[in-house]
Amino acid sequence: MTMTDTLIAAGALNVSPAASPAASVMWLVIAVPLASAAVLLLAGRRSDKWGHILGVAAPTVSFLIAAWGLFDLLSRPANDRIQDFDLAWWLTNGIDLDFGLRVDQLSLTFVLLVTFVGTLIHVYSVAYMGHDPDRRRFFAYLNFFVAAMLLLVLANSYLVLFVGWEGVGLASYLLIGFWNQRIEYAVAAKKAFIANRIGDVGLLLAMMIMFSEFGTLRFGDVFAAIAGVASWDPGHATVICTSIGLALLLAACGKSAQFPLQSWLGDAMAGPTPVSALIHAATMVTAGVYLVVRSGPIFEQTPVARLVVLIVGAVTLLFGAIVGCAKDDMKKALAASTMSQIGYMMLAAGLGPVGAIFAIMHLVTHGFFKAGLFLGAGSVMHAMKDQVDMRRFGRLDKFMRLTWLTFMMGWLAILGVPPFAGFFSKDKIIEQAFVPPPDALWQAWVFGAVALLGAGLTAFYMSRLFFMVFHGQARWTDDQHPHESPPLMTGPMIVLAVGSVSLGLILTLAGFDDYLAPALVQAHHGEPVLNAYLIMALTFVLVLAGAGIAWLKFGRASAVVPELPPAADGLVRAARADLYQDEFNHYALVVPGQTLVAVTTKTDDAVVDGAVRGLAWVFQGLGGLLARIQTGFVRSYAAAMLAGAILLMAIVLAVWI
Amino acid sequence: MTVSAYLLLASVLFVIGTATVLLRRNSIIVFMGIELMLNAANLAFLAFSRMWGNLDGQLAAFFVMVVAAAEVVVGLAIIVSLFRTRRTVSVDDENLMRH
Numbered sequence: 001m002t003m004t005d006t007l008i009a010a011g012a013l014n015v016s017p018a019a020s021p022a023a024s025v026m027w028l029v030i031a032v033p034l035a036s037a038a039v040l041l042l043a044g045r046r047s048d049k050w051g052h053i054l055g056v057a058a059p060t061v062s063f064l065i066a067a068w069g070l071f072d073l074l075s076r077p078a079n080d081r082i083q084d085f086d087l088a089w090w091l092t093n094g095i096d097l098d099f100g101l102r103v104d105q106l107s108l109t110f111v112l113l114v115t116f117v118g119t120l121i122h123v124y125s126v127a128y129m130g131h132d133p134d135r136r137r138f139f140a141y142l143n144f145f146v147a148a149m150l151l152l153v154l155a156n157s158y159l160v161l162f163v164g165w166e167g168v169g170l171a172s173y174l175l176i177g178f179w180n181q182r183i184e185y186a187v188a189a190k191k192a193f194i195a196n197r198i199g200d201v202g203l204l205l206a207m208m209i210m211f212s213e214f215g216t217l218r219f220g221d222v223f224a225a226i227a228g229v230a231s232w233d234p235g236h237a238t239v240i241c242t243s244i245g246l247a248l249l250l251a252a253c254g255k256s257a258q259f260p261l262q263s264w265l266g267d268a269m270a271g272p273t274p275v276s277a278l279i280h281a282a283t284m285v286t287a288g289v290y291l292v293v294r295s296g297p298i299f300e301q302t303p304v305a306r307l308v309v310l311i312v313g314a315v316t317l318l319f320g321a322i323v324g325c326a327k328d329d330m331k332k333a334l335a336a337s338t339m340s341q342i343g344y345m346m347l348a349a350g351l352g353p354v355g356a357i358f359a360i361m362h363l364v365t366h367g368f369f370k371a372g373l374f375l376g377a378g379s380v381m382h383a384m385k386d387q388v389d390m391r392r393f394g395r396l397d398k399f400m401r402l403t404w405l406t407f408m409m410g411w412l413a414i415l416g417v418p419p420f421a422g423f424f425s426k427d428k429i430i431e432q433a434f435v436p437p438p439d440a441l442w443q444a445w446v447f448g449a450v451a452l453l454g455a456g457l458t459a460f461y462m463s464r465l466f467f468m469v470f471h472g473q474a475r476w477t478d479d480q481h482p483h484e485s486p487p488l489m490t491g492p493m494i495v496l497a498v499g500s501v502s503l504g505l506i507l508t509l510a511g512f513d514d515y516l517a518p519a520l521v522q523a524h525h526g527e528p529v530l531n532a533y534l535i536m537a538l539t540f541v542l543v544l545a546g547a548g549i550a551w552l553k554f555g556r557a558s559a560v561v562p563e564l565p566p567a568a569d570g571l572v573r574a575a576r577a578d579l580y581q582d583e584f585n586h587y588a589l590v591v592p593g594q595t596l597v598a599v600t601t602k603t604d605d606a607v608v609d610g611a612v613r614g615l616a617w618v619f620q621g622l623g624g625l626l627a628r629i630q631t632g633f634v635r636s637y638a639a640a641m642l643a644g645a646i647l648l649m650a651i652v653l654a655v656w657i
Numbered sequence: 658m659t660v661s662a663y664l665l666l667a668s669v670l671f672v673i674g675t676a677t678v679l680l681r682r683n684s685i686i687v688f689m690g691i692e693l694m695l696n697a698a699n700l701a702f703l704a705f706s707r708m709w710g711n712l713d714g715q716l717a718a719f720f721v722m723v724v725a726a727a728e729v730v731v732g733l734a735i736i737v738s739l740f741r742t743r744r745t746v747s748v749d750d751e752n753l754m755r756h
Binding site: 631632633634635638639642 | 753
């Protein structure tokens, strides 16, 4: 890139005329937190005193710019809200690898979610990490994460998205291993990083196929090319679209902890709780859903890949819910719940454009209530000396009124109790799951049933968590003095609780689906196989049942919760062990890999090196044999010479005569 | 006298020289055996020269004598220096270059 290009990039001079003023400064949304992270990391200990202030200011500024961007976007006509523009370009032999942003309804929704929830969690972290000597470094990483996540969602091509994609993976790694002096936390960070790398291979594969087929990675051009797929050879088109779709899904599974790459998320709770709230609940783990929704035009062309998305979503939904029912570690139960809720989003994203709208809506509401739940969990841990075992909580509602109330809002929201936020997003997903695609009625029944069952399980495990922590008998360890957290922590929790209560209603009344629809593929509405109100009623009954069972077992005053996990049957034991996901990975992947390495090492040693060594051995032996002739006995040499001479003469004479 | 008598003598001398080289241990004697073989060859050269009536064989004999003289110088020098360092002139003891 030349100097001029740099200047143009910095000044954003080459923005296409279509971009509005707010959109054309949208790069600042990314640049501000990135610059803040750079300052905090480069200034080192010198910035310890004021680091957290800068750390909080950066996402706040980003949020304000994004809010301006939203007003700007809303002021434009509904069919002209997708603004695609380049900030810098690299032309190499005719391959255009532009760095550009796309400001549209979808990306702006994400930007607002990330910056708003991000800012709140930054504020919370000021207090939560108050006693940590490395708080400044923590804020630097958080800011870096925000910048990378914003780059991911604002990108206008898969290439730029990939940069952000890798950036959030790195931030996640750094933050999970933030307390890397504890070896198991460092291991958890590595586990997350490696699982993410496997997904990244999928994204790379998808990009390579796109580039070789379409010669471009820009969303606009790729989607335009994929729309013209009808004119291709049908067999070729199916192969290309399906392989791109499946590769993208692999990427989404890695980032969003979906089956079969889900095993890292539980261990990722090793990071500080604000990290779990921001990265491993509200934003980064939803990047996979974003990728699938953003790539909607591709999935639209490939029913096979879409069906796989549905299956992955459904399996993960149940997987997370089952694991969540048995976990005693509060954060790991919430992580399982996150996995399950993202399973809902993935399921919805696989249902097509209408489902995708509710996937994004659930993503937004989930971002609020799950962040709120995690912050609540952090507040409880703060009060209970970093205790996470729910069997040692109980009766905390009397001591932490604000935490209890805000947590309750999040709990009701995730249950989907009307009119809390989850009701408007999750119930819609369940309803959409019952809508049969053309000529596949069975799908509606299977996925609808799974979604319904998931709602019941969600109600059970979340209520179990809520009652075990805040109600029942106090089962604290000695020397516990629970107390309410400082206002810097409860403040963000209250804001998120307000969102958990009202966001669903606000988004529905404000017409979120009409707002988002133009950014997606044209939708064709279908009717569910059951009456929508019947589905709603069934969901509500299942939720009540789940919550009721949890109350009977853990909530009422006479309920006895053993302080150690009681003996249980096979399913509960399996769920406590994460359905043996680590064992499965160990025996299905690690052991074969190690065996392969051992075998190839042995083969190399025996065959390749063996051939070389054998050759050397043969010549050494031959040399040894020949060396025996060298007796050092001069007269034998003379005799040999004589014999040779006679032999030669005999030959000469024999030839001549 | 015919040529064959000379050749017979040359053969006898050569065989004696060869036997000396192969059977004797004293390097001086071995050396003498070599000289004897060379002179047997010289005799054969001269006999053939005479037989053909030209001087080629005599010329070859002169070459052999010159080379033999040079060889004697080098060979005796080696034998003397070996004797000085190892107090022996037996060829069977000279095995420093053995593998």
